[in-house]
Structures are given as structure tokens and as C-alpha cells.
Amino acid sequence: MSKREFPAVTVVGSINLDIIATAxxxxxxxxxxxxxxxHQQSGGKGANQAVAAxxxxxSSRMIGAVGDDAQGRLLLEAMASAGVDTADVAVVDDATGTALIVVDREGENQIVVCPGANENFSLDAVEFGANETVLCQLEVGLPVVLEAARRSSGYFVLNAAxxxxxxxxxxxxxxxxxxxETEYALIPALAQAKLVAVTYGKDGAAMFEHGTMVAEAPASAVTVANTVGAGDAFCAALVLALRHGLDYPRALAVANAVGADAVGDPSSQPDLAQLRHYLERTEAAADSAR
Incomplete structure (x- = not known):
């Protein structure tokens, strides 16, 4: 499948080394x-989403920062090997961001993020195309996210986490x-937003326009290995599916299928099939349910 089938996604966000204790x-x-x-592995919500895309x-581009250290070099190499364009990742005089994660046998987790370099970069030298899709999260400074929103004139997505x-x-x-669902409850202003996708874990996902549900899709059954990174894979898949022209129910179904595969993988940046595979899989499931 050619990458040109799907629009380019530029991710502005965090790049972390995940240090994970499993108990x-x-x-x-x-x-x-x-x-x-x-064990340790590549992570950060921004990097996870860029790698998933x-x-x-x-076609995925990452904008963020790492430290001038061994961890930063490791993370840059990991993103590049996954096919992410890292030319706009700054190398700064600060420690690379680190996430300390505890995961239980059911895949639930507790996370403390030490942002480091993620708090020390700007968008001054970054250009956004007129029709570029930009995806941000909130693990970097809010001023950077606001600046990305102001400078981006294309499709702008915020993972408000x-x-x-x-x-x-x-x-x-x-x-x-x-x-x-927890974030949706903690941010009341989202009830007024033009379009919000909410994930409910094993209960699937739904789409809301100005607080009114307009679509939903069930979750796929899966054995949980690790929930870290699953939401990021969902975000990347949903953005690609919507920008590819899928309607809300189908886009949610595809993103749920991707998230299910991610939950079953112990990595924060799981191996995923091409999006075409998930399109075909969800279409086959819909046909069999009719």
C-alpha cells in the first residue's frame, strides 16, 4: 500500500524514554x-502517535525535542527506523524526557512523566503547510500547543491528555x-466542542458534536498486555481514517481495531498492520453482522 493513500500527519508533542516496572x-x-x-523502551505520547501513523x-513528521544525550539519540533512531521524519526534532541542552511506569498483570498502569527536553523547544523554525493535518497532545507546554494551533491552517487535532x-x-x-472517558469528564468545556471522540476502553468509542452523540462503535475483544500507547495508536488511526474520508462510525471502528491490537502488544510503540488491513477487517466484520 502506498503511503500516498493517506494524508500526511504532523505530530507536535512529547518524546520520552519509558522506564517500565511490571508487577x-x-x-x-x-x-x-x-x-x-x-525494562525500557521508546515512548512519549507524541512519538507514540507519530510512530503509529x-x-x-x-506519512508522519515529528516535531518535538530530545536531550543531547544517549537516550535522545536512541529515541531519534527508533522513530526514524519506524519511518517517521525527524528533521524537525530539536536537540536541546536538557535531559531527554522520561516516563516512569508501573504496569500490573492486567495491563493497568500508573505513570509519572519527567518532561525534561519536552518543555524546552519552540516552533520558531517550523513551517506548516496550508492543508497539513496537525496532531497535538498536552505532554508539552501549553504555549507550544497554542502556537501550533495559531500557525496551523489545516486540520487541527488535539488529544487532550x-x-x-x-x-x-x-x-x-x-x-x-x-x-x-475520564478526560472527557474532567474537561467540561468539551461538551461545547465542535467534534470530540471519546474512548471507553472495553465499551468502545463514540463521537460527539457539541455534546450530542452522533456515532459509536464497539470495542474489539482482546487479551490485554499493556494499555500504554494503545490510546496513542487509536488517535493516529482515527485521524488517518477521518482524513481518508471514512464516516464517523467506520472511522471509530477502524481506530478501535487498531487500539485493540496495540493493547495486545507489550510495547508503547507496538507493531501494527497497515491501515488498509484494518479497513478490510472492519468491513468484513460489518458484513458478517448484517
Whole structure:
């Protein structure tokens, strides 16, 4: 499948090294538990989404920052090897962003993000095309996200995570906002947004226009290995599907299928099939349900 089948996506966001401890269960406040295993991998919501877009068959560009250190070089190499254009990733005099993650045997997690270089870059030298699709999250400074919204004249998407109050200017600029059900409840202003996609885990996903549900799609059954990165894969898939011209129910179904594959993979940047595979899979499922 040619990458030209799908529009280019430019991701403005975080690039982190994920340090992951896996244990039977998550610790309670003040509790120490043993028996865990430790590993590290590439992560950051921005990088996860850029890599997912590339692996799904889109043309993906990453805008963000890493530190001038071994971790930063490792993350740049990982993105480039996945097919992401990293020419606009700044290398700054700060530590590369790091996420400390604890994952239990059910795939649930607790995460603390140390932003480092993610808080130390600007868009001064970055150009956005007139019809460019831009995808942002909130793991970088809000001023950078606002600047991206102001400078982008194409389709602008915000994954409003982690949840925070959103300036009216930013919300009005968004063609699409993507959140999970917790974030949707924590950001009341989203009830007035023009278009919001909300994920509900095992209960699927829905699309809202100005607070009114206009489409929904069920989740796919899956064995959970790791929920870290699954929402990011969903975001990339939904943006590509919508920009490819799919209607809301079909786009949600495709994104749910991608998210299901991501949940079943232990990596924050899981291997994914080309988006055409998920289009065909969801179409076959719809035909069999008729």
C-alpha cells in the first residue's frame, strides 16, 4: 500500500524514554511491592502517535525535542527506523524526557512523566503547510500547543491528555478533540466542542458534536498486555481514517481495531498492520453482522 493513500500527519508533542516496572499488581500509596521486572523502551505520547501513523501507512513528521544525550539519540533512531521524519526534532541542552511506569498483570498502569527536553523547544523554525493535518497532545507546554494551533491552517487535532483546562482559543481552533472517558469528564468545556471522540476502553468509542452523540462503535475483544500507547495508536488511526474520508462510525471502528491490537502488544510503540488491513477487517466484520 502506498503511503500516498493517506494524508500526511504532523505530530507536535512529547518524546520520552519509558522506564517500565511490571508487577502482579499496582502498589497502594506508601506501599512497596517486590517481584517486579524492569525494562525500557521508546515512548512519549507524541512519538507514540507519530510512530503509529507511520506504521499504519501514513506519512508522519515529528516535531518535538530530545536531550543531547544517549537516550535522545536512541529515541531519534527508533522513530526514524519506524519511518517517521525527524528533521524537525530539536536537540536541546536538557535531559531527554522520561516516563516512569508501573504496569500490573492486567495491563493497568500508573505513570509519572519527567518532561525534561519536552518543555524546552519552540516552533520558531517550523513551517506548516496550508492543508497539513496537525496532531497535538498536552505532554508539552501549553504555549507550544497554542502556537501550533495559531500557525496551523489545516486540520487541527488535539488529544487532550493529560486533562487540563483548555483556553477557549485552543478549543475553538480544534477540528477534532480526542479524549478518554475520564478526560472527557474532567474537561467540561468539551461538551461545547465542535467534534470530540471519546474512548471507553472495553465499551468502545463514540463521537460527539457539541455534546450530542452522533456515532459509536464497539470495542474489539482482546487479551490485554499493556494499555500504554494503545490510546496513542487509536488517535493516529482515527485521524488517518477521518482524513481518508471514512464516516464517523467506520472511522471509530477502524481506530478501535487498531487500539485493540496495540493493547495486545507489550510495547508503547507496538507493531501494527497497515491501515488498509484494518479497513478490510472492519468491513468484513460489518458484513458478517448484517
Amino acid at each position: 502482579d499488581r499496582l502498589p497502594a500509596a506508601g506501599e512497596t511491592i517486590g517481584g517486579g521486572s524492569l 507511520a506504521r499504519l501507512g501514513g 493529560p486533562a487540563m483546562d483548555l483556553p477557549a482559543e485552543l478549543l475553538e481552533r480544534c477540528d477534532l478533540v480526542i479524549v478518554n
